[in-house]
Amino acid sequence: MAAQAKHRDKIVRAAAVLFRRYGYAASGTNDIVALSGAPKGSLYHYFPKGKEQIAEEVIVYAGELVRATLAQLCAEHDSPGAIVRAYGVLMAGWMAQSDYRDGCPISTILLEIAPEAEGVASAGNAAFAAWEAVLADAFAARGIPRVRATELAGLVICGWQGALTLAKVARSGQPIRRAVDELARQLDAEPRNIAQGQPG
Template sequence: MPAHAKHRDKIVRAAAVLFRQNGYAASGTNDIVALSGAPKGSLYHYFPRGKEQIAEEVIAYAGELVRATLARMCAEHASPAAAVRAYGTALAGWMAESSYRDGCPISTILLELAPESETIAEAGKSAFATWENVLATQFAAHGIAPARAAGLASLVVCSWSGALIRARAARSGEPILCAMEALACQIDAAVLEAASKAAGTPG
């Protein structure tokens, strides 16, 4: 990897950690440079619009990580409900490993910047849409009608955000596991209902 790309990526990854743990406003550019180990001049070279441009890149970076993880889990599990449970278990584990300091870098950025920045809001909408699309595609592949699949996917993504906040406050992964189990049960029921309708039997 070229040195310039390495510095750019280090800055984005460091900002993702800081935004996730401390929030956007509380994470200064000096903090980002210090954690990244990149030369300070490279921050302004690659991000001439400053910290807000870094935030846009963090949303894209974190959004792709989540999308890829979801796609992998959907491929690895026989049912969409199992994939949702597995992702919940992974989230709970990651939170515990961080001593419940972590959260979602997309959520922290959007809470602070989206009301004033259309660019940030659009980046967040795009990230959420890619996550929902992975889930909705998997749900539909198991017979759930597209509209219901999209609705369930949106519910799952919305629930993650709330569950992460509850887990951080409780210093426990239990809120995440409980939320994902409840959603998995809904997804299982939707798959069974779709299978019954396809077979022409009462749902």
């Protein structure tokens, strides 16, 4: 990796850690530089628009990590419910590892500065859409009609995001486990409901 790209990536990763733990407003550019270990002048060299531009890049970076993780889980598990539960196990583990101090870096940024920051909001929409597409494809491949699969994928993402917040407040993985268990039951019942002519 070129030194230039290396410093840039260090800044983005450091910002992701800080935004996830402390939020956007509470994480200053000096904090980002200090944690990244990159030369101070490199921040505005790579991000001339400042912290808001870094926030966009954090969303792209974090969004792709989640998308890739979901794609892997979809390849490893046979049912929609198993996919949702597997990601819930990962979320609960991440939260416990951070002693419930961390959250989703995407959500912490979006809640603070979207929709006023159009680039940030656009990056957030793109990240969530990518997650939804991965899940919808997996659900459709497992017998759920495409339109319904997309609806349920959106519901799952909402459930995950809400569960993360509740887990942080409660300092417990229980909200995540409850949410994913309920979502999984609904997802795995969907093909049976369709076969019986029942609404989803």
